[in-house]
Amino acid sequence: MIDKSGQSYIYPEDGHALYADVEHESFWFRHRKDIVKILAEKYLNPGSTFADVGGGTGFIANALQSNYEVTLIEPNTAACKKAAERGVKNILPKTIAEARIEHSAFKGIGMFDVVEHFEDDLKL
Numbered sequence: 001m002i003d004k005s006g007q008s009y010i011y012p013e014d015g016h017a018l019y020a021d022v023e024h025e026s027f028w029f030r031h032r033k034d035i036v037k038i039l040a041e042k043y044l045n046p047g048s049t050f051a052d053v054g055g056g057t058g059f060i061a062n063a064l065q066s067n068y069e070v071t072l073i074e075p076n077t078a079a080c081k082k083a084a085e086r087g088v089k090n091i092l093p094k095t096i097a098e099a100r101i102e103h104s105a106f107k108g109i110g111m112f113d114v115v116e117h118f119e120d121d122l123k124l
């Protein structure tokens with residue numbers, strides 16, 4: 001598949017819907033979320049800015065936003081809609097290339113299960 005910026009990636013069209021159905025009950029998703037929260041607490045001050053790049057349906061973004069100013073950056077509009085339904089407050093419906101993020105804009109940036117979808121991750 002090719003995203004709006006011309007970057008090649010592989011992801012099933014209905015992947016976000018499938019994940020949204022299992023995230024709360026899946027050991028993998030819950031455990032990964034808990035690890036991210038522990039690392040955020042270790043390295044970020046409360047209220048710090050954090051970008052969840054390619055954060056899908058906002059499972060991690062939603063978990064972090066009680067302590068941090070989180071922005072979900074996600075190009076899939078269906079995933080963004082689900083994230084909004086979950087209560088994610090700041091959603092940027094774009095690819096990382098379209099978002100043109102200044103590195104200083106965020107104290108922390110996470111890309112969880114994202115880089116492997118790009119043909120050439122060094123161009124990010």
